[in-house]
Amino acid sequence: MKSCKISWSLVVILSVIVAVFSYKFTVGEVKPSEDGRLAVELTKDERNALLLEMRTWLQSTQAVLNAVSDRNFEEVSRVARISGMSAEADTPASLFRKLPAAMKALGFDTRKKFDEIADDAIKLRDPEHTIKQLSNTMNNCIACHSAYRFTEAFHSPFPAKNGFVASAHIRVKTGLQTNLSNRIE
Numbered sequence: 001m002k003s004c005k006i007s008w009s010l011v012v013i014l015s016v017i018v019a020v021f022s023y024k025f026t027v028g029e030v031k032p033s034e035d036g037r038l039a040v041e042l043t044k045d046e047r048n049a050l051l052l053e054m055r056t057w058l059q060s061t062q063a064v065l066n067a068v069s070d071r072n073f074e075e076v077s078r079v080a081r082i083s084g085m086s087a088e089a090d091t092p093a094s095l096f097r098k099l100p101a102a103m104k105a106l107g108f109d110t111r112k113k114f115d116e117i118a119d120d121a122i123k124l125r126d127p128e129h130t131i132k133q134l135s136n137t138m139n140n141c142i143a144c145h146s147a148y149r150f151t152e153a154f155h156s157p158f159p160a161k162n163g164f165v166a167s168a169h170i171r172v173k174t175g176l177q178t179n180l181s182n183r184i185e
């Protein structure tokens with residue numbers, strides 16, 4: 001009887017742990033941001049990795065347009081593929097836990113759309129089709145940018161909030177203004 005009780009407690013504890021983890025996984029590390037979007041809190045490296053990914057998407061977008069205007073469908077396919085699903089392996093695994101599920105879905109869908117551009121360019125060789133696909137893909141860029149932003153999670157090196165602010169002021173006063181004091185303004 002006693003061991004039965006213990007195993008029920010274990011079930012309850014494990015369920016709570018699973019529930020908390022799945023909630024975290026769905027919601028991600030987000031906070032409301034003063035510009036009305038949701039801020040996804042990342043480390044500096046994670047944010048840099050995602051922004052690099054973003055700049056690659058922008059480059060693919062321009063390169064697809066350039067290649068399609070030359071009717072060079074091999075090149076359309078090549079440059080679209082750079083932002084396709086196969087590049088997902090470059091994304092650090094720790095990030096997936098922090099991104100909200102809806103954001104991840106939009107990100108994967110964007111990669112899938114770049115892959116479709118790459119496939120169809122070779123199959124159909126139809127410039128209007130490629131341009132239409134790219135325009136649809138860019139609706140994902142717009143949707144995600146209007147909903148989310150990335151912020152660097154900032155951990156104060158000082159225990160009390162006031163202590164940190166005071167120390168930042170001292171830095172300003174002594175002319176040693178650093179990024180730290182810029183950040184809290």
Ligand code: HEC
Nearest residue numbers: 051054055057058103106107110140141144145148149150
């Ligand atoms: C799943 C969400 C998502 C999608 C889809 C998305 N972005 Fe972004 N992108 C972001 C976020 C979040 C930022 C950071 C914005 C901020 O913090 O203000 C960003 C930033 C950027 C930046 C700035 C990079 C830098 O170095 O500062 C560029 C360029 C960019 N995105 C291009 C694109 C393009 C082009 C597409 C579509 C092909 C796209 N993004 C689709 C989420 C997304």
